[in-house]
Structure formats: structure tokens, C-alpha cells
Amino acid sequence: MASIRLERLTKRFGKVVAVNNLSLEVRDGEFIALLGPSGCGKTTTLLMIAGIYRPTEGKIYFDDVLVNDVAPKDRYVGLVFQSYALYPHMRVYDNIAFPLRLAKVPRKEIDRKVHEVAKLTKIEELLDRMPGQLSGGQQQRVALCRALVKEPEILLLDEPLSNLDARLRIETRAEIKRLQRELGITSILVTHDQVEALTMSERVAVMHQGVLQQYGPPDELYDRPRNLFVASFIGDPPMNLIPVEFKETNGKPSLVADGFVLPLGEAWGKVLGQMDQGKFTLGIRPEDVRLSTEKEENALLGEVFLTEPLGGGTLVHFRFGEISFRALASREIKVEVGDKLWIVPDQEKMHLFTSDGLSVREVGRQDAHQG
Amino acid sequence: MNRKKERRYVAPSTWTRIVRRASRGVPYILLALSSLPILSMYLWLLMSSLSSKVLFGFIPAEFTARNWRFLWEPIQMGAAAHLSVWKATWNTLIFAVSVMLIVVLVATLAGFALSRMQFRGRESIMRLIILLHAFPGITLLIAIFYVLYFLTRATHIKFLDSLWGVALVKASLEIPWSAWIIKGFFDNIPWEVEWSAYIDGCNRFQAWYKVILPQLKPGIAAISIFSFLAGWGEFIYLYTFIFSEQNQTLSLLIKALIGEFRFTDYGLLAAVSLFYIVPVLIFFIFTQKGLMRVTVGGIKGGR
Numbered sequence: 001m002a003s004i005r006l007e008r009l010t011k012r013f014g015k016v017v018a019v020n021n022l023s024l025e026v027r028d029g030e031f032i033a034l035l036g037p038s039g040c041g042k043t044t045t046l047l048m049i050a051g052i053y054r055p056t057e058g059k060i061y062f063d064d065v066l067v068n069d070v071a072p073k074d075r076y077v078g079l080v081f082q083s084y085a086l087y088p089h090m091r092v093y094d095n096i097a098f099p100l101r102l103a104k105v106p107r108k109e110i111d112r113k114v115h116e117v118a119k120l121t122k123i124e125e126l127l128d129r130m131p132g133q134l135s136g137g138q139q140q141r142v143a144l145c146r147a148l149v150k151e152p153e154i155l156l157l158d159e160p161l162s163n164l165d166a167r168l169r170i171e172t173r174a175e176i177k178r179l180q181r182e183l184g185i186t187s188i189l190v191t192h193d194q195v196e197a198l199t200m201s202e203r204v205a206v207m208h209q210g211v212l213q214q215y216g217p218p219d220e221l222y223d224r225p226r227n228l229f230v231a232s233f234i235g236d237p238p239m240n241l242i243p244v245e246f247k248e249t250n251g252k253p254s255l256v257a258d259g260f261v262l263p264l265g266e267a268w269g270k271v272l273g274q275m276d277q278g279k280f281t282l283g284i285r286p287e288d289v290r291l292s293t294e295k296e297e298n299a300l301l302g303e304v305f306l307t308e309p310l311g312g313g314t315l316v317h318f319r320f321g322e323i324s325f326r327a328l329a330s331r332e333i334k335v336e337v338g339d340k341l342w343i344v345p346d347q348e349k350m351h352l353f354t355s356d357g358l359s360v361r362e363v364g365r366q367d368a369h370q371g
Numbered sequence: 372m373n374r375k376k377e378r379r380y381v382a383p384s385t386w387t388r389i390v391r392r393a394s395r396g397v398p399y400i401l402l403a404l405s406s407l408p409i410l411s412m413y414l415w416l417l418m419s420s421l422s423s424k425v426l427f428g429f430i431p432a433e434f435t436a437r438n439w440r441f442l443w444e445p446i447q448m449g450a451a452a453h454l455s456v457w458k459a460t461w462n463t464l465i466f467a468v469s470v471m472l473i474v475v476l477v478a479t480l481a482g483f484a485l486s487r488m489q490f491r492g493r494e495s496i497m498r499l500i501i502l503l504h505a506f507p508g509i510t511l512l513i514a515i516f517y518v519l520y521f522l523t524r525a526t527h528i529k530f531l532d533s534l535w536g537v538a539l540v541k542a543s544l545e546i547p548w549s550a551w552i553i554k555g556f557f558d559n560i561p562w563e564v565e566w567s568a569y570i571d572g573c574n575r576f577q578a579w580y581k582v583i584l585p586q587l588k589p590g591i592a593a594i595s596i597f598s599f600l601a602g603w604g605e606f607i608y609l610y611t612f613i614f615s616e617q618n619q620t621l622s623l624l625i626k627a628l629i630g631e632f633r634f635t636d637y638g639l640l641a642a643v644s645l646f647y648i649v650p651v652l653i654f655f656i657f658t659q660k661g662l663m664r665v666t667v668g669g670i671k672g673g674r
Contacts (some may be wrong), residue, residue: 051569051570052570073571073572077569087564089586099572102572
């Protein structure tokens with residue numbers, strides 16, 4: 001096991017900046033995820049950690065040792081690729097035994113270890129097959145075995161679940177998490193699937209266009225997104241994001257857009273009143289909204305445009321001019337298209353972002369630091 | 372919906388069925404007829420090599436082994452003696468194997484570069500390769516002669532009238548197409564597989580030898596076979612650039628047998644020609660499995 005530290009890591013391919021000034025720390029034995037849309041530089045980061053790509057700038061430390069110039073074979077990493085990358089000309093057994101043979105482990109020892117790891121992932125009966133004869137899920141397990149058999153210090157997983165069908169994905173998710181816990185290997189999971197990242201890892205690093213957006217535990221990303229990108233990327237159904245203006249309306253501080261007026265509570269009114277700008281983006285998660293038939297304070301009236309039953313609740317769509325707004329209604333409330341309902345956002349769980357896309361909470365914190 | 376019974380199903384009559392069944396044989400008859408000339412060529416070879424006299428071109432009249440005497444004694448034609456058939460076979464083998472070795476070595480490296488490396492002009496080189504393959508080789512004869520001549524003058528190494536000098540020429544014409552095939556095999560090996568090898572503990576050489584090479588095997592087998600056969604059957608370059616009888620290959624020997632003035636021993640010619648074909652057939656029987664793989668599409672499926 002090892003800790004990992006990335007310092008101002010940058011990778012350029014020609015003019016394209018794949019990873020930009022990335023600093024990140026992974027504690028010994030921790031399971032973290034690199035999360036982002038495709039092309040955000042997360043796989044490039046992983047390949048730099050594995051030693052396949054050489055960073056253009058910046059440093060990579062394992063256990064406080066600079067490993068920039070250490071060859072992949074001496075980094076003691078196990079890597080599972082999205083495509084599994086099994087050796088097609090070798091039996092499953094030989095695939096798994098390959099790293100051990102290269103390390104000149106005695107034959108008996110190899111045999112013992114291969115069977116041990118195959119048992120762990122329940123593929124013992126497949127050892128004599130060729131990779132081409134296996135299903136996707138089985139190949140995935142073989143790839144995992146091959147990565148684990150050499151008892152790596154660091155386990156790198158590049159979209160290991162995305163080629164599996166939905167049910168198998170959920171099973172394997174739990175399986176990998178269990179294995180990681182049992183073996184206590186420092187692990188990095190690369191994924192574009194937020195559910196995967198949030199459920200499996202202890203901390204999540206959200207990346208966008210090569211830049212780290214936010215790094216923290218799943219709850220923190222969900223409850224306190226630092227910027228507009230994280231807010232829009234995390235959460236399903238996604239957060240409502242509405243461009244608004246901060247104005248006095250009917251004698252109350254309010255957020256105003258075309259056909260949309262939301263009176264603000266005292267706390268927000270105070271915070272926004274101190275800011276030197278009036279244009280914001282309002283973010284409210286559909287589940288942080290209560291729907292009511294009675295008029296309430298700090299609420300706005302909307303007409304139901306569309307309903308989507310989700311089983312556990314109903315996703316209710318409203319329209320205000322160009323703006324569409326989603327709210328999650330509990331099962332008890334019966335909602336019909338055309339109903340007029342009061343939308344009551346939980347003001348404490350509301351997010352406001354400045355025109356730079358930064359969360360207002362974050363701006364306040366930075367000001368506090370500077371002051 | 373009151374269209375009931377407007378349409379009726381009609382079963383074909385017995386007569387129609389007979390005609391249809393009979394007409395199924397027509398394609399076979401046509402194909403058999405059209406391949407008859409090709410078959411009769413080989414039949415002619417076999418028959419005339421085994422008889423001293425043939426009727427109507429291919430009906431043997433008198434069986435004899437005399438036409439095959441070249442196997443144990445020198446070929447005598449009037450006053451001139453030809454090169455021994457065994458020496459010519461040896462020359463052919465040397466030529467074909469040299470072509471094969473050069474092609475495999477260069478095409479594998481070229482295929483690697485074309486598939487794995489990014490460099491300026493890569494696309495145009497690949498386009499040029501296809502064009503090169505479509506080029507009739509005979510147009511280059513004089514130019515190649517000059518090249519070989521000046522190479523000989525410059526280096527004092529014999530490029531003209533030497534088997535491996537011509538092998539170099541033949542190989543260079545086979546390489547583009549072979550490199551193209553090998554490139555396809557490289558394209559089929561994902562980067563991730565190579566990277567896995569490095570992470571699993573390979574150095575560059577081990578990754579090449581243990582992971583990449585085994586997956587190229589069918590491709591290398593294919594270009595070996597094709598280039599060997601191309602070398603074995605080569606005529607025009609050898610005919611142009613080989614002058615001394617000692618360096619004759621089987622194809623040149625056969626040409627010499629035909630070219631004998633006034634009189635050609637057709638029985639002998641047929642026997643030598645058959646002798647020339649047999650190794651190819653044997654070679655093909657042993658390697659056809661490898662050849663079939665190429666059309667199947669390389670390594671897909673993992674075996």
C-alpha cells in the first residue's frame with residue numbers, strides 16, 4: 001500500500017491540454033474516484049500514475065518518493081482497463097500468471113496465488129479457457145485477477161464497469177468495493193458515472209476539461225458544490241439551474257427571471273445584498289423542494305406542465321416562460337397536469353452561483369480567508 | 372373486409388417441379404465447361420510428361436519415364452548441356468527464401484511504424500503504398516538495371532547477375548503490400564494490451580516478444596507464404612538481371628528449354644514444369660491454414 005501525491009501535474013498532447021495543473025492527494029489505503037465527462041483528462045491522469053504517459057510538467061510521488069522517472073513495471077501498480085486488455089493468445093491461467101512469471105516467482109507459488117485470486121473473484125472454473133471464449137463480465141474478472149495477483153501497492157481502475165450490463169454492474173460494484181476493503185489497496189477509480197463514483201469511493205475528484213473542479217467526500221460534493229459545473233454534473237435528476245437577477249420585489253429581496261419571482265429568506269437577502277453584483281444562477285435540487293396547495297411564505301406559484309412517475313415519487317415539471325423547473329413530489333401528493341401549486345424551496349439547501357460560476361458560499365469563504 | 376376467396380394459392384405442377392430441379396444443375400455445367408481449359412492444361416502437363424507420344428494433345432499413347440530422366444542425369448539438348456535441375460532448384464530456393472526473409476523483416480518494421488507511430492506524411496505514404504502495388508513491375512526494368520549497375524560499380528558488391536541482388540529487387544516490390552497486411556495486424560492489437568504488458572512487468576523487448584509477436588504470427592505467416600511463392604514463381608526480373616547459367620533458377624531453365632532452336636522436347640518441358648509446381652503444392656498444403664486466417668481477419672476471437 002502506498003499514498004499518492006500529484007503536484008501541479010500537466011499533460012499536453014501537441015496543443016491540446018489534457019490535464020491542467022492537477023494537484024491531488026490519496027491517502028494510504030484510500031479508495032478515490034476521478035469523475036468527469038469523457039475527454040476531461042481522467043484516464044490521462046491514470047496513465048500518468050501508471051507510468052504509461054510521462055507528465056509534461058509536475059510531479060508524482062508514491063509514499064513521498066518522486067516516481068516520474070520510474071518505469072511502469074517498477075511502480076507496483078495493477079491496472080484494469082475499460083477494454084480489459086487481456087492477452088488474447090494466452091489461456092486465462094497464463095493471463096493471470098503472466099506478471100508473476102515476469103517477476104520470476106517460483107512455479108508452485110504462482111500456481112497457489114493464481115488459484116487464490118481466482119477463487120476470490122469466482123472464476124476458478126474458467127482458468128483453462130481462452131479470453132475470446134469468455135463473456136464481458138468474466139473477462140472483467142480475469143482482468144481484475146491479473147491486476148490483483150501481483151499484490152500491487154496501488155490499484156487503478158479505468159471504467160471497469162462500463163462494458164457490463166446494468167445488473168452485473170451493480171453486483172460488481174459491490175464486489176470491487178469489498179475486495180478493496182479486504183485487501184486495503186490504495187485505489188483510484190476512473191469513471192464518468194456519478195453513481196459509481198459516489199457509491200464506491202471515499203473521496204471523489206470531479207474533473208472538467210483537464211482541470212480539477214472539486215475534491216471531497218461524496219456528501220460534500222452533493223451538498224456543497226463549489227461551482228456550477230459540479231452542481232450540474234452531480235445529482236440525478238439534475239439540479240435546476242436558473243439564471244436570475246437579485247432585486248427588491250414587493251418590498252422583499254427576491255430572485256427574478258422572466259415569469260419567475262422567488263422571495264428570499266432573511267439570510268440569503270443579507271448575503272446577496274453585500275455582493276457587488278446582481279446577476280446569479282440559482283441552483284435547487286428537485287428533492288429540496290416542497291410542493292404545497294396552500295400559499296406559503298418565500299414560495300412561488302407554478303402550473304404543472306408534465307409529470308413523470310419514478311416509482312418512489314413523481315418528478316413534476318413546471319414552466320416559467322423559457323424556464324423549466326423540476327421538483328420531486330413524494331408519493332402521498334397527487335399531482336395532475338394543469339394543477340397550480342406553490343413551490344417551496346428549502347432555502348438552506350439552495351445554491352447561488354456568481355457569473356464566474358463560483359458558489360456564493362465559496363466566495364464568502366474566500367473573502368473570509370483573505371480578510 | 373369482404374375480400375374472402377378473391378385470391379387463391381396454386382401449387383406448382385409436377386412438370387414445373389421437374390424443370391426447376393433440373394435447372395439447378397445448369398450453373399454446375401456452365402462452371403465445369405468454363406474451367407475445362409484450365410484443367411486440361413494441367414492434364415496436358417501430366418500426360419505429356421509421362422508418355423513419348425500424345426494423341427490429340429492429351430491422350431497418352433506410349434507410357435515412358437524417359438521425360439523424367441533429368442532427375443538423375445544432366446539435360447542434354449543437341450550439343451549443349453543445360454544446368455542440372457537440382458542446381459536450378461537450389462538456386463530457386465535460395466532466391467525465394469531470401470525474398471521471404473527480406474520481406475518479413477522490413478514489412479514487419481514498416482507495418483509497426485505505419486500502425487503505431489504518428490508522423491508527418493503517414494497518410495500519404497499509405498496511399499502511395501497502394502499505388503505502388505498497382506504498378507506494373509515490368510515498366511521499371513531498365514531503371515532497376517541502372518540502379519543495380521551503379522550499386523555494383525560503387526560498392527564492388529555484385530548486385531547484377533547475383534541471386535540475392537535480384538531478391539532485393541523482388542522483395543522491394545513485395546514489401547509495400549506485405550507491410551499493409553502487417554499494419555492491419557498491428558491495428559488489431561490495442562494499445563491497452565501493450566500497456567498492460569509494461570504494467571505487468573515487461574520491458575520493451577519482452578512486451579514485443581511475449582505479447583505483440585504472438586498476435587502477429589498469422590500475419591507473418593501469411594506474408595512469408597506469399598513472398599516465398601512470389602519468389603519461387605518469379606521470372607521477368609531473373610530473366611533480365613541473371614546472365615550466367617550457374618545462377619539459373621527453374622523458371623529460367625524452363626524458358627531455356629522452350630527457347631531451344633528448331634526443336635522443343637515437349638515431354639521434357641512438361642516434366643520439368645511439373646517438377647517446378649510440386650514444391651509449391653506441398654508448401655501450400657502445409658501452410659493453407661495460415662493463409663485462410665488472413666481472410667478471416669487476423670486475431671479476432673483471441674485464438
